[in-house]
Amino acid sequence: MKKVELFEAILALETPDEAERFFMDLCTPREIKAMKERWQVCQLLNEKKLSYRAIRNETGASTTTVTRVSRFLSDEPYQGYSRVLRKLAISLPLMCNIEAYALKIWSMKAVEHEALNAVEKGFREGLEDEGDDIRSDTCQGSLVLAEQIAAKAVSTGGDIIVAIGTMPAQSVFRYAKDGKIKLIATSITDPSAIPTSAGTNTAIVSNFVPLEPQLGLFKKIQPGLRRLGIIYNTGEANSVAIVGKLRIIAPAFSIELVESCIQKSSDIPQAVAVLVKKVDAVFVSNDNTVLGGIEYVIRVFTREKKPVFVSDTDQVEKGCLAALGPNHVDIGRQTAKVIQRIKKGEDINDIEVQYPSSTELYLNKTVAGKIGIEIPKGILEKADKVL
Amino acid sequence: MISVQEILTSIDIGLIFGIVAVGIYLTFRTINFADLTCDGSFVLGAAVSSVLVKYGTNPYIALFVSLIAGGIIGLCTGILHVKVKISDLLSGIIVAFILYSINLRIMGNAPNITFMDNESVFSGRDTTLTLAGITFFTIAALISLLFSGFGLKLRSTGYNRKFGPIIGINIKSMIIIGLMLSNSMIALGGGLFSQYQGFCDISEGTGTLVSGLASVVIGEKVLQFKKEPLLILSCIVGSIIYRIFINIALNSDVFGIKTSDINLVTGFMIISIIAARRMKKNDCA
Numbered sequence: 001m002k003k004v005e006l007f008e009a010i011l012a013l014e015t016p017d018e019a020e021r022f023f024m025d026l027c028t029p030r031e032i033k034a035m036k037e038r039w040q041v042c043q044l045l046n047e048k049k050l051s052y053r054a055i056r057n058e059t060g061a062s063t064t065t066v067t068r069v070s071r072f073l074s075d076e077p078y079q080g081y082s083r084v085l086r087k088l089a090i091s092l093p094l095m096c097n098i099e100a101y102a103l104k105i106w107s108m109k110a111v112e113h114e115a116l117n118a119v120e121k122g123f124r125e126g127l128e129d130e131g132d133d134i135r136s137d138t139c140q141g142s143l144v145l146a147e148q149i150a151a152k153a154v155s156t157g158g159d160i161i162v163a164i165g166t167m168p169a170q171s172v173f174r175y176a177k178d179g180k181i182k183l184i185a186t187s188i189t190d191p192s193a194i195p196t197s198a199g200t201n202t203a204i205v206s207n208f209v210p211l212e213p214q215l216g217l218f219k220k221i222q223p224g225l226r227r228l229g230i231i232y233n234t235g236e237a238n239s240v241a242i243v244g245k246l247r248i249i250a251p252a253f254s255i256e257l258v259e260s261c262i263q264k265s266s267d268i269p270q271a272v273a274v275l276v277k278k279v280d281a282v283f284v285s286n287d288n289t290v291l292g293g294i295e296y297v298i299r300v301f302t303r304e305k306k307p308v309f310v311s312d313t314d315q316v317e318k319g320c321l322a323a324l325g326p327n328h329v330d331i332g333r334q335t336a337k338v339i340q341r342i343k344k345g346e347d348i349n350d351i352e353v354q355y356p357s358s359t360e361l362y363l364n365k366t367v368a369g370k371i372g373i374e375i376p377k378g379i380l381e382k383a384d385k386v387l
Numbered sequence: 388m389i390s391v392q393e394i395l396t397s398i399d400i401g402l403i404f405g406i407v408a409v410g411i412y413l414t415f416r417t418i419n420f421a422d423l424t425c426d427g428s429f430v431l432g433a434a435v436s437s438v439l440v441k442y443g444t445n446p447y448i449a450l451f452v453s454l455i456a457g458g459i460i461g462l463c464t465g466i467l468h469v470k471v472k473i474s475d476l477l478s479g480i481i482v483a484f485i486l487y488s489i490n491l492r493i494m495g496n497a498p499n500i501t502f503m504d505n506e507s508v509f510s511g512r513d514t515t516l517t518l519a520g521i522t523f524f525t526i527a528a529l530i531s532l533l534f535s536g537f538g539l540k541l542r543s544t545g546y547n548r549k550f551g552p553i554i555g556i557n558i559k560s561m562i563i564i565g566l567m568l569s570n571s572m573i574a575l576g577g578g579l580f581s582q583y584q585g586f587c588d589i590s591e592g593t594g595t596l597v598s599g600l601a602s603v604v605i606g607e608k609v610l611q612f613k614k615e616p617l618l619i620l621s622c623i624v625g626s627i628i629y630r631i632f633i634n635i636a637l638n639s640d641v642f643g644i645k646t647s648d649i650n651l652v653t654g655f656m657i658i659s660i661i662a663a664r665r666m667k668k669n670d671c672a
Contacts, residue, residue, distance in 0.1 A: 075641075077390045112647065137637075137646040143591045144400060144598070147584065148393075148630070149646070152637050155392030170501060170586050177503065195503055234491060235589040237499035263487060 037061045041069045042081050046102075048131055074133075079157040086159075103160055103343065106153035107136045108146065108172065110165030113288055114314055115328045119164050119187050119207075122332015127339060139168050146171035154180050160342070162186060162335060166193050166237055169204075176201040182348050186335040187328075189238035189286055191353050203342075203351040205335045207286065207326050209311060209359050211245055214283075214324050215253045217361070218309050221322055221375055222281055229258045229279035231271050231297065233289040242285045268293040272300045283309045286325075294318060305371040316362040317387055321373070326356035360384040389638050395515055397634050401627030402518040403579045404598055406525060408606070408622040410572030411599035416618070417533075418565035419545035423479035423596060424464045427486030428457045428570040430592040432577025434493040434500075437587035441502040450508065450521075450578045457574025458567040460486065465563030483592075490589060503585035514583070521579065525572070526619055532568075533616040541565055542615055573599075601657055602626035608664045632656045 013019040023032060037059055044055045045066070052066045073081045082104075107123070109116050124134060137153075139146040150172045153161050160182045163169035169185035170193065176183035177200045185194055186205040196202045219225055230246065232239035243259065250257045258279050260271040268290065275282060282301055284290050290297070291312060298319040301308050307321035316323050334354055342348055361379075364387045368375050380386060407429060414422035432453035439449035460482060467478035494500050509517055532538050543551050544561040551558045573595070581587040606625025612618050636644065636652035644652060 135640070140647065141590065142594060143584065143588060144404070144580075144594075145633070145646075145649075147400060148396060148633055148637060151393045151396035152634070155390035166499070167588065170499075170588075171584065173503060174585055193499060193501060195501060234496075235498045237497065237588075240496070240498055 038065060038069050041066050042073060042085070045070050045073055046082075046085050048102075077155075082157060102131045102133065103339070104156075104158045105132050105134045105339070106149075106158045106161045107134060108149055108153070108161060108163045108168040109136070109138045110146075110167045111141045111288065112138055113292075115286070115288075115291070115312055116164045116187060118314065118328035119332040119335070122329035123162060123186070123335040123339070124332070125329070126333040126336020130340075130343075132339075139171075141167070143167065143171065150175060160184060160339060162339075166190070169194055173200070173202060182342065184335060184338055184348075187331060190241040193237055196353075199349055201348055203338050203348050203354075205331060205338060205354040207328070207331050207356060209325055209356060211242070211249060213359070214309075214311065215246075215249065215255060217322065217324050217379070218281065218283070219253055219255070220379055222307060222373060225255060225280050227256045227258055227279045229260060229275040229282040231260045231262060231268070231275065231282065231284055231290050232287045233263060234261045235263060236287055236289060239285060239287040262289065265289055265293045268296055272297055276300055276304050276306065279306070281307045281309060284315075284320075285311045291315065294320070302367065302371055307367070307371055307373060313360050313362040313385075316364050316385075319364065319367055321364055321367050321371070322375075323362045324359055327358070327360050330358065331356060363387070389634055393634055393638075394631070397630035398627055399515055399518055399583065400580075401630040402515075402522045402623065403576050403583060404602065404630070405623035405626035406522060406579065407573050407576035407595060408599045408602035408626045409526065409529065409619055410569040410576065411596065412603050412619065412622045413565055413569035413572065415600065415603065417542055417545050417615070418562055419548075420468075420475050420562060420565065421479070422464060422566060422569060423476060424460060424482045424486075424566075424570055425479075425573045425599065426592040426595050427483030427490070428460050428573045429577040429580075429595045430490045430587075430589060431460060431486055431493070432457055432574030433581035433587040433591060434490045434577075434589075435574070436578030437500045437502060437581045438493055438495070440505050440507060440582060441500060443505070446506060446508045446510075446582060450575060450582070453578030454571045454575045457571035457577075460574070461567035461570030462563060464570070465566040468566075469559045469562060487589070494587065494589065498589040499586065501586040507582035507585065508579075509582060518579070518583075522623060525575065526623065529568075529572075530616045530619055533619070538616065598626075598629060602629045605629055605657060605660060608660050611664075629653075629657075 013022055040059050041055055041061050044050055052063060055066050056063050107120055109120060120136065137149045139149060146168045154175045158181055161172050162184045163172050164187050166188055169183065169188060172183050173194055175181050179201060183202045185202060187207045188194065188204055189206065189208050191204045191206050194202065194204060196204060230243060232243055234240065246257055258275065260275045262268055262271045282297065284294060284297065294315055295318060298308050302319060310320045310323045311325040313323045313325050313327060334357060338351060338354065341351060361383045362385045363375060363380065363383045366387065411425060414420045435456045436449040436453045439452060440446050464478050464482045467473045467481065468475055533542065540556045541561050541564065543556060544558055544565065548558055602625040603622050605628050606621030607618065609628060610621040610624055612621055632653050633649060636649040639652060
């Protein structure tokens, strides 16, 4: 006889009474007691309120039992405990009014980067009180590593992967499409890079801020702005998408766009040298490569008394003149909200693309003084932060 | 605990990068040529196959075109070295450097193309089996080539460049052919990887050389084949072991190891394999 036949027999049980009769016949009283004890330990462990020792005292189980259950609950590949716990948690709230259940969440960052770290911080804060099991990995900018991390997250019984950045999101998307895991792609500038459609188990939180208000702001701060330089990495999908849009809208602001392309951060000095004489100001959007070397851009442009505009508010204190952009921690919180909606039972496929709910304006008055630009009063009043 | 799914993914990626490792073996060992074109030709293969698949070409034909494209790039490196007399390292670097722009052109100036909804060689089939089939076919063809009289000439290029011409082997054309073979393998790997993932990114070539060389060395140390054509096989095995190493490192988070530490851990595992074999040899002697 195969093991399966026994399990099929167990599946035939329908009521608690029926189950009790069956197990009383099947097991010795000792076995029943041991199983009952393990299940109680498992539930207590899942609540994460008591220490192992406290659980031992409460249930009378040995410490060995407690650690064994704990190991099977979190590390062993069967994940039967957690599956049943989750099933009970989904069906029980309706009956017993239990609060939302805890999930196993994997966070996958494209690279170590201030903005992406801020997003991660935001969504961890947003889920602080929920008791979810959140684990983090960084893909180090490598597609292959992203693939392996995705496989690890999927196979260890994760519920949700939060992919921070386009690259990890694309790597996980395949698994989400096959229904193996739910994907929340966050910090995505160009949502069309991830072909979501019905039934792909994917939700997107974008960090895209419309470019028109940004150009309008630059023009108000610096009315003489005619030639706007932009430095970007031709290898970053987000940047290429932004520059494509800028090309279309710039003429409406009577701005001429002067592009300068780089491939790696060591190309920045040359790109800046070529650009600085040609333009009135420079704009650096959410380009991770250029932002990595923003200090150099700022130094050269400030020396020439020309401003540096950015879309990343965190960069203003480094010496950029102004930024109108999303707050990355807020994007993280928005991501946390999407997770909470899913927990409450909403279908992930019904969640539309989320755009930043608010933008923040940061200004740097010290820099303005240094380069001889006077920021109009109206704009200073509107700013969320003036340095 | 490493799960079956993870092992399967490691095997998948190991097989794809195994083909890449074979390409690297062909230059670094067989014809003894330090070719750095690989980081570029990998992306070239990925770009060509992605664009073709995206516009509805048969995925197998797309892979074949990738292979041809890689061969052409190998030819370029070879001509730079043999005819223009640029050193081996530099000619590879220059071609890989130029390839960045060419690859972007091929991808229509977009650094990232997705085609997850299009048909790939993996649609409707078991991924690992398909990959194993493709790898087996490629390797079998390559090994039979290397066992032939022509293969002997090719291999002699790596052993002794002075002796070859004396017995009438045209070393220069052998170097060019070796480079073409090598880069077509690498581009095929790139094409397979892009179809495996359903997208292609301009940055995906970084680190191809390092992982490929590591795989070659691991394969050589673990299997210790003596006959050269068979060493091709050990590249594939080495590549799978290398991916499993990374997997183990990824699963070491219980020891407080973060993802950013995995290069360290993987590096140590590679060193220990080499060291273990060395010590064994000393014992025998």
